[in-house]
Structures are given as C-alpha cells and as structure tokens.
Amino acid sequence: MNIQAFIKDYWYKIAVQDRLGLAEMFTEDAIIRWHNTNEEFTREEFVKANCDYPGDWHGNVERIEINEDYILTISHVWSADQSFHVCSFFIFDDDRIFKLDEYWGDDGEAPQWRQQLKIGRKIQ
Numbered sequence: 001m002n003i004q005a006f007i008k009d010y011w012y013k014i015a016v017q018d019r020l021g022l023a024e025m026f027t028e029d030a031i032i033r034w035h036n037t038n039e040e041f042t043r044e045e046f047v048k049a050n051c052d053y054p055g056d057w058h059g060n061v062e063r064i065e066i067n068e069d070y071i072l073t074i075s076h077v078w079s080a081d082q083s084f085h086v087c088s089f090f091i092f093d094d095d096r097i098f099k100l101d102e103y104w105g106d107d108g109e110a111p112q113w114r115q116q117l118k119i120g121r122k123i124q
Contacts, residue, residue: 001095003066007073010097011059015077017051027093032100046100055079076107083107 006025013022023043026032032041041049056079063074071090078084084104091099110120 001092003071004064006095007064007071007090008061011061011075011077014050015057015059017053017057019047019051022050023047024096026097026100030096030098030100032102034102034104036104055082078107 010022010025012018013025026043026046028043030043030046032043032046033039034041057077058079059075059077061073061075062085063072065072069091071092073088073090075086075088076083077086084106086105087103089099089101090097109115114120
C-alpha cells in the first residue's frame with residue numbers, strides 16, 4: 001500500500017464528504033476516537049459525523065510520519081468560515097483503517113493574555 005496516497009485520498013474523501021468511499025477505507029469493526037470532545041465512533045457513526053457536517057470543505061496534508069506501529073498525520077481542514085488543524089494516528093489492518101485517534105484544534109489568534117505578555121510570534 002502506498003501510505004502517502006492512501007492518506008491524501010482519505011483527506012480528500014473527508015473534504016468532499018464521500019460517504020461510500022470513506023466507509024470503504026475502514027474495517028467493519030473500526031474504532032475512531034476524537035479525544036478533544038471525548039467521543040468514540042463506529043465506522044458508520046464516523047462517516048455520518050463527517051458526511052453530514054454542513055459546509056464546503058477543503059483539506060491539506062501537511063505532514064506524514066510512518067513507523068512500525070502507526071501512521072501519524074498533521075492536516076489542515078477548512079471551510080469558508082472555519083479552520084482546524086488535526087493530528088491523526090492511524091492503525092491499519094489489511095490495508096484498511098482499524099483504529100483512528102484524532103485531536104482537532106481550532107485555528108485562530110493567540111489568547112489575549114499571551115498577546116499581552118508579548119511572547120511568541122506567528123509561524124508564517
């Protein structure tokens with residue numbers, strides 16, 4: 001399996017809300033966890049959560065790290081009025097996703113208290 005191509009295809013299917021294509025990327029008994037909101041999904045629930053979410057979405061994979069236990073990706077996902085970065089840990093079984101742990105973060109300005117301290121700087 002070409003991991004880079006698989007991951008890019010996964011994020012494409014998330015962005016275009018390809019219900020059937022996304023479901024086929026997971027094993028039937030897949031476990032998906034969104035830790036920021038303390039949620040665990042079945043494959044069907046995960047597909048519903050992603051494909052029924054309103055808006056026109058786009059995605060870009062910024063980093064892929066491959067090791068023997070899991071694949072780590074950092075991606076940027078956005079719509080006209082929302083932007084997120086997500087860190088995803090993929091575990092595969094027979095070239096399909098068996099376990100997926102994701103950590104989503106809203107993109108935005110640093111909080112006021114840090115701005116007042118005049119620390120840090122913009123990455124780009």
